[in-house]
Amino acid sequence: MAAAASSFMAATGTAVLIPRVPTAVKTTRCSALLPLPPRVSDAPFSSSVKLIPESRRFPLLQTKATEDTSVDTGELLTDLKEKWDKVENKSTVLLYGGGAIVAVWLSSILVGAINSVPLLPKIMELVGLGYSGWFVYRYLLFKSSRKELATDIEELKKKIAGTE
Secondary structure: OHHHHHHHHHHHOOOOOOOOOOOOOOOOOOOOOOOOOOOOOOHHHHHHOOOOOHHHHOHHHOOOOOOOOOOOHHHHHHHHHHHHHHOOOHHHHHHHHHHHHHHHHHHHHHHHHHHHOOOHHHHHHHHHHHHHHHHHHHHHOOHHHHHHHHHHHHHHHHHHHOOO
16 A cells, blocks of 8 residues: 555655554543552441431431421401501601612612722622621620620610610
8 A cells, every 4th residue: 555655656756645544543531630549348337337317316306396387367457457547656657668679679789889999899808807806806705805895785675765
């Protein structure tokens, strides 16, 4: 075949490329994972493991269901209606509720706008972490400052409730 190709090349002046067929195809596997070791019998391992019931492993997470877990929607609606009837300034409650919904909507728009600025969200996270660290150091780390925080919270509760 090589002789025929060389005679054709001599006669026409053009080169003929004949594909070379490999005699044996060698496949290689490329993998970033290491091969697993051969599987060992599980019999010796399973005999050394003690099975502990979940009730002993997590005793604080246990809860018991009550017998009557159903919710009476009629009773719930009558309670809500009674509370609504007791409200004197219904227009004020509706106004505050609507204002709260609008405030949540506007704040979500503001947070979305801040998140769209490239570097600003990371800066805000850094500011939040810094403030949280300062708050822990100022109010939660020492016993005297925890007492001060508790008294400040109690005073604020009294101001909001109007008992002061």
